[in-house]
Amino acid sequence: MSDVLAVVDHRQGALRDVSFELLSAGRDLADATGGDLFVAVVNGPTAAFADEVDREGVDAIYTVDAGEEFDHDVYAGAAVHLVETLEPRILLAPNSVNGIDYLPAVATRLDWPLVTDAVGLELEGETLVATREHYGGKVEATLEVALDGGVAVTIRAGEWPAATGEGAASVEDVAFDLEESANRSRVLGFEAVAGGDVDIAEADVLVSVGRGIEDEENLELIEELAEALGATVSASRPVVDAGWLPKNRQVGQSGKVVTPDVYIAIGISGAVQHVAGMKGAKTIVAINTDPNAPIMDIADYAIHDDLFDVVPALIEQFE
Template sequence: HDVYVQAVEALYDEVEPDTLLMPNSVNGLDYAPAVANRRSLPLVTDAIDIKRDEGLSVTREKYGSKVETVVEVDADRAAVTVRPGEWPPAEGTDDTEVRAFDADIDESAVRSTVTGFQEVGGGDVDISEAEVLVSVGRGIEEEENIALVEALADTLDATLSSSRPIVDNGWLPKNRQVGQSGKQVTPEVYIAIGISGAVQHVAGMKGAETIVAINTDPNAPIYDLADYGIVDDLFEVVPALIEAFGGEPPDI
């Protein structure tokens, strides 16, 4: 905390930007309020859109992503935390200058020290970097049935992800979870299998370019967002998709 606060403060003082952008992550939300307070900056968190014309306008979501609100910042300078994965990667130019910045850290003011890291289950898989995600929800019914969805992911050379109930049941590790309490993802293709489309889950994947939903319930909220929908039993549809793309469905 203290090292980040000092480093970001020093960088802010050096560059003097109109808008200080920080990540809306666990770490960012730890030091962003301290930096904003120490530099007397208004702070707006969890931005999904930012516009600066005559003034600064920041769009945020509320009530489980059901409502968007626009915050008009009445100040010359401000701090904003930005939701990860909300924008596609920018296409930079060849003449963009990247400069190193050395911050002078007062070690006597550092009150805590990181002594090590412990890797959580799931290895080095980062679902937020995947181009194609095959995501499984409670419609899979049993843990052993996840092998079916995993086989589809392997056939498509995709990454396996899930909704929260799958992680809560201990069937997949936390780093596979998509949603408000998981990760925000923006893949080119998102295949939602047995996922109803609760607002908490939708908040994490609504930025996908193409969304395919497979669910037996024609009124499932996921279909309000999907580009393509298959209203049918996933245990019939998924094996057919695996075969159609040249794979072999597992016996479950």
């Protein structure tokens, strides 16, 4: 029997969706061993959050109230404290920017092995079997790790269903002393990335360009196509990182989430961070030389060909 401790994620007064998916992943693992699912809520409006995460399958909720927002020193300290008192053998957190900002430290302090960004988890007796994506989603890796003393895991958003139903969990407020010496950073505040003149989230048709465009001067071709289609130009991360388009044009996890009628992905491989920002588009078109690119998994229409041949031909069709 192994208990599972899941630490949920929230920001600016709201629990993040992945937190509810985390409950499902945790419940599945607890069921496999006949153990309990413990859920920890650290900081924020803990009472309200405890109420929200009390879904079917949650056995006990522990709240730690030591501030409003995420603070990795508090999270790491709280997770270690809860593991030491509750003795779960599986510690779960979302693979969010905040999840990866503290769970690796917890694993190291507990001397537990760490699996990040899992897309599948199974228990085979005393072995945890995790599925991950390597090489930007082009290879699926199956890893195994002995449960032994315990294993820390972060899970990818969107891979488990959100937990539903009303729970009947106990709620306990936990106080622990965070050593002053452990407090080495201070969160000063949040800022939204500058908006700019164009809001890609408002566009009905997006012509989106990725690494395949190769060079800044080739962007002209994409702009010409957008013009011909009456569309707006957006981009995946590498194009914005290179400074060829401003940050407000970036589609994806760290950029904007868009849901246009038509999304034309040109030279975009479809890394998970990008897909998270555009999978809600009604119709997705992918133009890419690589027929195995992950973008093909969500495309409705695909052209497996060189964008430098296809795009000029497409412009011609609309002139």
